[in-house]
Amino acid sequence: MASSARPNDRVNLEQITVLLIDDNPQALDILSSVVQGFGVKNQIRCGSAIEASEMLKQRQVDLILVDCAMPEMDGYDFVRWLRRETPRPTCQVPVIMITGHAANGKVMKSRDCGASFVVAKPLTPGVLLQRIVWLSSDEREFIECETYVGPDRRVRNFGPPLDTKGRRKGDLSAHVGQAVEPNMDQSDIDSIIKPRRVAL
Amino acid sequence: MTDVRSNKIKSSLARKMAAPGGRTVAEAVARAEKGLEGHRDEALRRAADHLDQLEAISRDRGEGSEARTYELASAVLDTAGFFETGPLFTAAFSLCELSDRMLGRNEWDWPSVEVHLRAMRLILATDCRPGATADTILQGLAAVTRRYA
Numbered sequence: 481m482a483s484s485a486r487p488n489d490r491v492n493l494e495q496i497t498v499l500l501i502d503d504n505p506q507a508l509d510i511l512s513s514v515v516q517g518f519g520v521k522n523q524i525r526c527g528s529a530i531e532a533s534e535m536l537k538q539r540q541v542d543l544i545l546v547d548c549a550m551p552e553m554d555g556y557d558f559v560r561w562l563r564r565e566t567p568r569p570t571c572q573v574p575v576i577m578i579t580g581h582a583a584n585g586k587v588m589k590s591r592d593c594g595a596s597f598v599v600a601k602p603l604t605p606g607v608l609l610q611r612i613v614w615l616s617s618d619e620r621e622f623i624e625c626e627t628y629v630g631p632d633r634r635v636r637n638f639g640p641p642l643d644t645k646g647r648r649k650g651d652l653s654a655h656v657g658q659a660v661e662p663n664m665d666q667s668d669i670d671s672i673i674k675p676r677r678v679a680l
Numbered sequence: 681m682t683d684v685r686s687n688k689i690k691s692s693l694a695r696k697m698a699a700p701g702g703r704t705v706a707e708a709v710a711r712a713e714k715g716l717e718g719h720r721d722e723a724l725r726r727a728a729d730h731l732d733q734l735e736a737i738s739r740d741r742g743e744g745s746e747a748r749t750y751e752l753a754s755a756v757l758d759t760a761g762f763f764e765t766g767p768l769f770t771a772a773f774s775l776c777e778l779s780d781r782m783l784g785r786n787e788w789d790w791p792s793v794e795v796h797l798r799a800m801r802l803i804l805a806t807d808c809r810p811g812a813t814a815d816t817i818l819q820g821l822a823a824v825t826r827r828y829a
Contacts, residue, residue, distance in 0.1 A: 485705045486705065487704065487705050487706035488704050488705070488706065489704065489705050490700075490701075490702050490703065490704055490705075491697065491702050491703065491704075491705055491708055492696070492697055492698075492699050492700065492701045492702025492703075493696075493697065493702065493708075494701060494702060495696040495699060496692075496693060496696045496697065502758075504755065504758050504759065506719070506722065506723065506726055506759055507758050507759055507762070509719060510716060510719045510723070510759070510762045513712070513715035513716055513718065513719060514712045514715060514716055514762075515712075516711075516712075516715060517708065517709075517710075517711035517712030517713070517714065517715040517716075518708045518711070518712055519702055519703055519708055519711075540692075542691070542692045542693040542696060543693050547758070549754060549758075569689075569691075569692065572689050572691065573691065573692075573693075574691055574693050580754055580757030580758045580761050580773075580776070581753075581754050581757055581773060581776035581777070581780070583750075583776075583780045585784070601757060601758075601760075601761025601762070601769070602760075602761045602762070602763075602764075602765075602769055603761055603762060604713075605708075605709050605712035605713050605716060606709045608712075609705060609708055609709055609712070612693075613697075613705075615691075615693060615694075616691075616693050616694045616697040616698070617694065618691075618694070619688075621686040621687060621688055621689075622686065622687050622688075622689050623684065623685070623686050624684070624685045624686075624687075625683065625684040625685070626683070632686070648684070648686065
């Protein structure tokens with residue numbers, strides 16, 4: 481997993497196109513100022529998820545920031561539509577969802593919609609930038625199945641226990657099995673780590 | 681078992697951000713914070729407008745006012761959540777939580793809402809300053825909301 485960016489690390493967002501979606505015009509203005517401060521030169525602002533879905537049929541973007549709670553089509557339904565109904569590479573665009581309050585009834589929707597990140601307010605520019613940097617080196621696989629389309633939700637990739645259904649080829653395991661060979665002799669270990677002169 | 685396909689992808693975001701140039705993280709955050717600061721006064725004015733509407737709703741208590749209470753409290757969070765509004769954000773979050781739980785249980789208690797609105801008014805009047813008084817107010821709100829846990 482990618483580590484967080486340090487203050488002196490460089491970030492280059494000058495070439496990316498960001499789509500901002502929020503039905504609250506003031507929140508949209510605020511987000512716009514924040515991403516402009518990050519150095520983003522191309523941003524597209526939409527006041528509704530429906531407007532954004534029309535726009536995405538014609539333009540390609542590199543990152544989407546969307547508010548969770550909106551009338552008609554909310555952020556969760558928008559991401560679900562994006563992941564399932566749009567062609568590649570649009571369906572695989574990283575999406576950060578921003579939420580003020582996650583209502584009880586929306587928790588499952590949030591987990592299953594396919595967002596790359598759900599970020600809760602209060603949201604500082606520092607936190608948002610860290611999330612964007614993290615996404616730029618996101619190594620999660622993109623999963624497509626009947627019930628879910630989006631980045632792998634299992635960050636540690638341990639998967640279900642050994643010998644159970646649902647394990648994938650690349651799953652890791654916390655289980656440590658029985659040793660299959662005798663322990664190494666101490667002199668063998670010493671010979672591995674013993675410094676040797678190298679002829680250059 | 682359902683058919684599962686998994687792919688490693690490299691997004692255009694990753695490709696473009698890997699290009700040399702740009703600015704340091706510290707500089708990017710400082711510029712974003714500077715841009716943000718220009719919106720603070722307007723955001724607090726909007727929060728006060730929403731609070732006015734919440735108070736009117738709790739006086740009138742007309743049809744649909746319960747769901748509208750949640751929407752307006754959520755709107756306060758939407759803008760206040762970008763700034764250091766500490767106690768105001770916490771009080772609005774508590775009102776969202778309270779109204780969401782009461783809607784879920786189909787049992788509504790206006791006095792619990794009113795105590796939140798009075799607290800938010802007081803917090804706004806003191807420019808959202810944190811401190812012992814704000815902490816005491818927020819503890820009281822948390823106790824009210826816990827009754828519906």
